[in-house]
Amino acid sequence: MRRRSEEHSRDWSELRNRIIGLGEQSSHKNYYSELKARLRELEESRRSLAAANASLQAVMDAATEVAIIATSPDGTITIFNQGAENLLGYRAEELIGTATVLLFHLPLEVEQRGAELSAQYSHTVTGFQTFIESTEHGHAEKREWTYIRKDGRYLQVELVVTAIRGENGVISGYLGVAQDITERKQAEASLRRMNLDLEEARQATEKLNRLLEQRISEALVDIRHKDRLLIQQGRQAAMGEMISNIAHQWRQPLNNIALLIQNLQLLCNSGELSPQQCDQDVAKALEIIQFMSGTINNFRNIFRQDATPQRFSVNQAVAKIVDFLAAGMTGHGITVSCVEKEEVSITGYPGEYHQALINILNNAREALLFRAVPKALIRITIFKEQGQGVVTVWDNGGGIDAAILPKIFDPYFTTKFKSQGTGLGLFMAKAIIENSMQGRLTARNINGGAELRIEVSSPETVSGRPVSA
DSSP states (O other): OHHHHHHHHHHHHHHHHHHHHHHHHOSOHHHHHHHHHHHHHHHHHHHHHHHHHHHHHHHHHHOTTEEEEEEOTTSBEEEEOHHHHHHHOOOHHHHTTTOBGGGGBOHHHHHHHHHHHHHHHTSOOOTTHHHHHHHHTTOOEEEEEEEEOTTSOEEEEEEEEEEEEOTTSOEEEEEEEEEEOHHHHHHHHHHHHHHHHHHHHHHHHHHHHHHHHHHHHHHHHHHHHHHHHHHHHHHHHHHHHHHHHHHHHHHHHHHHHHHHHHHHHHHHHHTOOOHHHHHHHHHHHHHHHHHHHHHHHHHHHHTOOOSSOEEEEHHHHHHHHHHHHHHHHHTTTOEEEEEEOSOOEEEEOHHHHHHHHHHHHHHHHHHHHHHTOTTOEEEEEEEEETTEEEEEEEEOSOOOOTTTGGGTTSTTOOSSOTTTOOSOHHHHHHHIIIIISOOEEEEEEETTEEEEEEEEOOOSEETTEEOBO
């Protein structure tokens, strides 16, 4: 554009000078005066046009990041700005007036686009017509293309082609504006690859999560099964302990019954048995038998399995268990004291709570016997704290070794010989308090002994089951 403007300027100056020269030599002064005035007007128009062309050229030269290429109606390049030179590696002088845009287009893409347009407009579209067919139907052609640089490198560009129309609407040429989108396309391709990788990673993660969930579910089922087996073993061991306690309670009454029977036999053999004496000994024997029957009933009540949670008195539960274990404690010289700071009620399963208390008290008894503690003492304290019903069981057996304190609730853990303990008592107690009662069972060393602390709240439901009064 700049070169053609300069050529037009030189041609106009020569023509103007020739006309002025002829006018000065002619006798038709008025005619040539008018002609000179008209020439001045045309000169002003030419200068305005030259200024406009210069401004347009400056704008196109400033657009170094955008390729602006104009063509004649037949596709010959007429404008090739600085941005086009930077993009394609050609100089404007190499292409203006001699080359078409087909020079730097990928032939296969042109052929494919021509086939699409041919099908769309129902006539054959090939070559340069591929770029301008849509503009002739009143549409701008915006499309991604592959440019081939002068050095042979390929570029991805976004090209917009519009028709240049004169005042009468006739197309005088075409304007193409292209922008390099190679980096953008590479980024999009990289993003697509990343999305595919992320999708694969997501699917792999979901698969792994499903596998982990399945394994966790299987492990939980296995753990629950093992817990049930351990609790069952603990119950069986506790039953053995209870039978031993019943034996302690029955031993003296059975001896008394035996003495009464022997006395009746001696009196009968000696002929000294009177009706009054017989009635008296029989009455005593029946009284002892009734006591033993009551012991069995207490045993059954303590181990009753409750179907639904219920509110019950902690004080009464502790008193019942202390009474039940009294013979076994006093028989070994162990004093059990109970400090009731207030009346405490909780919600849960009394039978299971009884079992937990028995296991904890038996554990304290075994520790005192194992260490042969003189003046052995177990102190039970009942109170409320922050909405919790609390029972603490403390003994003066010297406490628990700090190295094993974290392990005392583990199944099968025991400091006694295997023949002397199963190691399930405290495990079972913790399972009852924390799993069935939603409470907490902890242990610590304090005041020269070990203290186990049971905390249970009193909600309206336990494990999703309604509470019965």
